[in-house]
Amino acid sequence: MYIFMVCIILATLVGNLTVIISISHFNHLHTPTNFLLLSMATVDFLLGFLIMTCSMVRSVEHCWYFGELFCKIHMSMDIMLSTASIFHLSFISIDCYYAVCDPLRHKLKINTFIILVMILVNWMIPAGFAFGMIFLDLNLRGAEEIYNHARCAGECFVFFSETSGVESSIVSFYIPGFVMLYIHRKIYSTAKRQARSIDTISQKKMHFETKNDISFGRERKAAKTLGIIMEVFLICWSPFFFFTATNPFMNYVIPPILIDALVWFGYLNSTFNPIFYAFFYTWFCRALKMILFGKVFQQDSSRTNLFLE
Structure with missing residues (x-):
């Protein structure tokens, strides 16, 4: 179990650290959208470094x-x-929505200031929600006696009452999950409609390609990547949050070892995120090669254009 979990942790750390180094080092990657990716990679890296390491000892x-x-x-x-x-x-799905559905005003609507506000919201709301719930014992509200009876000395696990279990699942999973599903549906329908329009135009102008066509191709690829990331996110986190919301109503019949396993299944989402960058973004593959071969230490390496063939 230690070997298995260490492999998961190392994959999480290495993958997300590569994203952090790539976006931070290369000037061509300093875009508002990539700053949002950088923030998410930082969150996933800290999850692997600070949380998964201690959780590994507790689980084993x-x-x-x-x-x-x-x-x-x-x-x-x-x-x-x-x-x-x-x-x-x-929030990445929101950015992708404007990139695909309103590309002409994408840079105007999703600028650096808006991204910084998004990043601030992404960090502050979860921090206030999590620390407030645990340190004020809001997660135990209405179930203090059950918790005191169930808890053993030397244990450390998150216990939810009926109310807090539902609230936590709604805030942490169901609301952002619904936003992602709704936006992805809009992106899919818009991209499909735009693809039909481009096919019609392409039939009239053979062997002619514009920058807009290239840009649209990149945005469609980003939308496809978002769809796969969203599916993996739902697969990884759905079981945990479903049982978090329903277990208190079933008199806590779900064994703690199963809940712990579902937590680790959710952690895998942070492991998989940078892997999708490697498969779907050529800039990530090129940045990874330069990092592995030490080329990032060369003079002016930060000016390398990772988008050139």
Whole structure:
């Protein structure tokens, strides 16, 4: 189990660290959209470095060795970073919506200031929600006796009452998930309509390609990538949040070991995110090669255009 979980953690750290280094180092990647990707990669990296490492010891040893105060800090940061990662995905879908459905005004609507506001929201709301819930014991509201009876010494797990379980699932998963589904449906219908229009135009002008066609192709590719990321996100996190919302109403019949396994299944979403960049973005592959071969230490390497063939 340790070997298996260490592999997951290393994949999460290496993948997201590569995204962080790539966007931070190369000047051509300094765009508002990529700043949002950079923020999400930072969240996923911290989730792997700060949360998954301690969760690994807890999951394998079935015991918490780091004290009660750090247990609360760990639970708060776990909820915060997991929620922030999901929030980033929903805001990335909003950015993709404007890029595909309103490309002429995309840069005007999604500028650096708007992205900074998005990033601030992605960090502050999950932080206030998570730390407020755990340190004010709002997650135990109405179920204090059940918690005291169920909790054993040396354990560290997030316990939800009926109310807090539903509220946590709605805030952390169902609202951003619904936003992603709705926006992706709009993107899909718009992209399909635009594709038919371009096919019609292409039949009239053979062997003629414009910058707009290239740009549209990139946006369609981004929309396709978003769709796959969204599907993986739903697969990874749906089981955990479903049982989080329903388990209190079923008198906590779900064994803790299963809940813990579903948490790790959700963590995999942060592992998979940078992998999709490697498959669908050529700039990521080229940046990865330059990082692996140490070319980022060469003079003026930050000016390398990763989009050139």
